[in-house]
Amino acid sequence: MNDKKKINLRQASVPIMFIIICIFCIPLSGLSPKMLINEIITRMGRNAFLILSLLIPIMAGMGLNFGMTLGAMAAEIALILVCDWQIVGVPGMVLAAIISVPISVLLGIFCGKILNRAKGREMITSYIMAFFINGIYQIVVLYLMGKVIPIKHSSIKLPRGYGIRNTVSLLSMRQKLDNMLAINVAGVKIPLLTFIIIAIMCLVIVWFRRTKLGQDMRAVGQDMEVARDAGINVERTRIISIVISTVLAGFGMIIYLQNMGNIATYTAHSQIGMFCIAALLVGGASVDKASIGNVFLGVVLFHTMFIVAPRAGAYITGDSMIGEYFRVFVSYAVITVALIMYETNKRKAKSAASMKLKEAQDEE
Amino acid sequence: MKDKIMDSLREFGLPRLIITGFLVLLLIMAPFVGADLPTQISNIINRFSWNGILVLAMVPMVHSGCGLNFGLPLGIISGLLGATISIEMGFTGGMSFVVAILVATPFALVFGALYGWLLNKIKGGEMMIATYVGFSSVSLMCMMWLVLPYHSPNMVWGLAGKGLRTTISLEGYFDQALASIARIEIGNISIPTGTLIFFAILAFAIWAFLHTKTGTAMTAVGSNPVFAKAAGINVDRIRMLSVVMSTWLAAIGILVYEQGFGFIQLYMAPFYMALPAVSAILIGGASVNKASIMNVIVGTILFQGIVTMTPTVMNNMIHMDMSEVIRIIASMGMILFALTRKTEASR
Numbered sequence: 001m002n003d004k005k006k007i008n009l010r011q012a013s014v015p016i017m018f019i020i021i022c023i024f025c026i027p028l029s030g031l032s033p034k035m036l037i038n039e040i041i042t043r044m045g046r047n048a049f050l051i052l053s054l055l056i057p058i059m060a061g062m063g064l065n066f067g068m069t070l071g072a073m074a075a076e077i078a079l080i081l082v083c084d085w086q087i088v089g090v091p092g093m094v095l096a097a098i099i100s101v102p103i104s105v106l107l108g109i110f111c112g113k114i115l116n117r118a119k120g121r122e123m124i125t126s127y128i129m130a131f132f133i134n135g136i137y138q139i140v141v142l143y144l145m146g147k148v149i150p151i152k153h154s155s156i157k158l159p160r161g162y163g164i165r166n167t168v169s170l171l172s173m174r175q176k177l178d179n180m181l182a183i184n185v186a187g188v189k190i191p192l193l194t195f196i197i198i199a200i201m202c203l204v205i206v207w208f209r210r211t212k213l214g215q216d217m218r219a220v221g222q223d224m225e226v227a228r229d230a231g232i233n234v235e236r237t238r239i240i241s242i243v244i245s246t247v248l249a250g251f252g253m254i255i256y257l258q259n260m261g262n263i264a265t266y267t268a269h270s271q272i273g274m275f276c277i278a279a280l281l282v283g284g285a286s287v288d289k290a291s292i293g294n295v296f297l298g299v300v301l302f303h304t305m306f307i308v309a310p311r312a313g314a315y316i317t318g319d320s321m322i323g324e325y326f327r328v329f330v331s332y333a334v335i336t337v338a339l340i341m342y343e344t345n346k347r348k349a350k351s352a353a354s355m356k357l358k359e360a361q362d363e364e
Numbered sequence: 365m366k367d368k369i370m371d372s373l374r375e376f377g378l379p380r381l382i383i384t385g386f387l388v389l390l391l392i393m394a395p396f397v398g399a400d401l402p403t404q405i406s407n408i409i410n411r412f413s414w415n416g417i418l419v420l421a422m423v424p425m426v427h428s429g430c431g432l433n434f435g436l437p438l439g440i441i442s443g444l445l446g447a448t449i450s451i452e453m454g455f456t457g458g459m460s461f462v463v464a465i466l467v468a469t470p471f472a473l474v475f476g477a478l479y480g481w482l483l484n485k486i487k488g489g490e491m492m493i494a495t496y497v498g499f500s501s502v503s504l505m506c507m508m509w510l511v512l513p514y515h516s517p518n519m520v521w522g523l524a525g526k527g528l529r530t531t532i533s534l535e536g537y538f539d540q541a542l543a544s545i546a547r548i549e550i551g552n553i554s555i556p557t558g559t560l561i562f563f564a565i566l567a568f569a570i571w572a573f574l575h576t577k578t579g580t581a582m583t584a585v586g587s588n589p590v591f592a593k594a595a596g597i598n599v600d601r602i603r604m605l606s607v608v609m610s611t612w613l614a615a616i617g618i619l620v621y622e623q624g625f626g627f628i629q630l631y632m633a634p635f636y637m638a639l640p641a642v643s644a645i646l647i648g649g650a651s652v653n654k655a656s657i658m659n660v661i662v663g664t665i666l667f668q669g670i671v672t673m674t675p676t677v678m679n680n681m682i683h684m685d686m687s688e689v690i691r692i693i694a695s696m697g698m699i700l701f702a703l704t705r706k707t708e709a710s711r
Binding site for chain 1: 434489697
């Protein structure tokens with residue numbers, strides 16, 4: 001019982017630290033409450049879906065899926081194509097989502113297969129995987145698009161005739177999803193439809209946990225050997241969890257980009273994994289345990305810090321760059337601390353288990 | 365017989381085979397597409413001399429079973445601190461290089477010790493945490509470069525009078541400090557003898573160290589920690605030592621890199637510096653828990669060869685600069701391959 005409390009306190013320590021940072025920085029930033037709430041709501045709609053995509057691999061015991069970037073890249077390719085076909089607004093987004101699915105599934109299967117060969121070091125492998133696929137993505141977007149894959153409109157092509165420009169404007173889709181059904185509460189714009197989609201996703205995840213497949217994944221996450229003895233196809237289950245995560249990350253990226261209004265073709269996906277993972281961890285999740293509550297708490301706290309830190313930094317030191325670097329540092333530090341806590345806990349649990357085993361043997 | 369060939373092929377690894385083949389192809393193609401071979405070779409030798417020690421910094425940690433040192437930026441930061449403080453103190457010319465090494469050393473030892481202590485707490489998850497320790501330290505130093513009281517007019521922003529610039533020219537300081545020693549010039553080929561000798565000395569020192577009693581203990585810890593512990597080796601201490609050595613080598617490595625390159629790069633520059641070094645040693649034939657000096661030399665030559673050859677040869681051949689993409693795919697593919705090897709994964 002006491003142990004459980006200790007673990008809870010430990011998990012709560014990161015959110016508490018962030019609440020303190022936010023309380024300290026908000027007055028210094030000089031933002032009005034209305035502006036701040038507006039920003040937080042916008043960023044919540046933008047990022048929550050992406051972060052939800054991380055939950056399933058954690059459930060399957062594969063840690064933080066740095067390979068979610070793969071889904072983001074699939075979504076970008078789909079959006080570029082849809083943009084070229086000039087299908088606008090929400091239908092365009094739906095079409096992009098449909099196109100992104102096969103690409104995400106293929107990438108997910110590839111990633112899952114590789115991760116199965118690197119059990120015990122999934123995170124570093126998925127991290128390197130994101131870089132590797134980024135290389136492939138560049139080949140596709142920079143060299144194949146316009147040469148092999150037909151791109152009609154020169155507005156998104158590089159002047160040399162093939163390859164995509166550094167930024168692709170999504171003006172025709174910009175905030176179309178957010179503005180549909182948006183309501184205004186005391187000057188705060190709430191993108192209701194986006195939130196409904198996010199809520200449905202949450203329900204789907206809750207439902208998924210109860211299905212046979214969801215239970216299998218949890219069993220695999222607990223102990224691969226036991227799960228295998230119980231007749232679960234461990235490899236297949238793990239691949240499915242990565243595929244689901246990749247597909248969801250693709251959808252999340254489409255929501256993210258429609259809110260931003262343009263695609264930074266070569267950089268939009270590069271940081272997305274890191275920020276989503278940091279946000280999830282700030283919400284109190286750990287490498288082997290994360291809930292939907294963590295996602296929302298994390299989005300609010302992490303993005304509040306993100307909004308106010310540069311301004312507060314500028315106010316304190318007179319240099320706006322310090323705040324910029326500070327928030328980057330905090331994102332990395334949070335991930336580092338969470339990883340360290342996870343590994344030390346794992347070691348402790350392991351040594352506790354072996355102690356128990358020893359005691360039992362002594363008694364015999 | 366056929367099995368034997370297949371076995372050795374599997375041991376060598378398909379990615380490595382492709383990369384080596386690719387480089388050989390580039391070398392053969394070079395004269396046909398009008399690239400000047402001596403210049404290319406000179407480039408490769410030069411870049412080898414810049415990067416060799418950074419790659420060498422992987423060896424101790426791989427030997428002690430700490431895996432690939434993705435935390436290389438931590439050592440690089442020690443080196444950067446050494447370089448900037450040496451310039452701040454007003455040293456010039458070759459002396460500034462010596463002082464930079466002297467100043468960087470205590471930083472590297474302290475950071476390395478802390479880093480080693482941390483890695484001892486989290487055995488088994490070293491590589492991921494090393495990556496993020498590197499990242500956090502780089503982003504922390506980003507703030508520090510702005511805040512620390514540097515005043516040398518050659519390093520700080522001209523207008524504000526404080527905060528270090530993103531790139532600092534080493535002209536008048538230790539630019540070419542090693543490379544200019546006994547430089548050999550034959551036609552288009554220029555060989556930085558001094559840097560190569562410096563690398564050779566360090567490489568030999570590491571090789572010799574690995575054959576001392578402590579060095580053998582290090583290898584034992586890496587190949588079988590349980591056995592090593594039973595043999596009375598203090599596993600934690602040996603691992604710590606290897607991490608400190610790696611960090612120190614990284615600090616020296618970046619200084620040597622800078623003296624060849626001619627500039628100090630600060631802020632986000634060290635961020636991804638670990639990845640080329642990691643892939644270089646892997647291309648050279650190392651694995652997650654096995655690496656030799658030979659792997660370092662071969663790997664650096666192969667990797668730098670590809671980096672320097674692809675832009676010129678590919679540009680002349682298909683008028684398309686795909687070098688960046690090829691570099692990413694080759695190096696990341698190599699790391700992925702090494703991470704998925706079954707033999708090491710089960711360890």
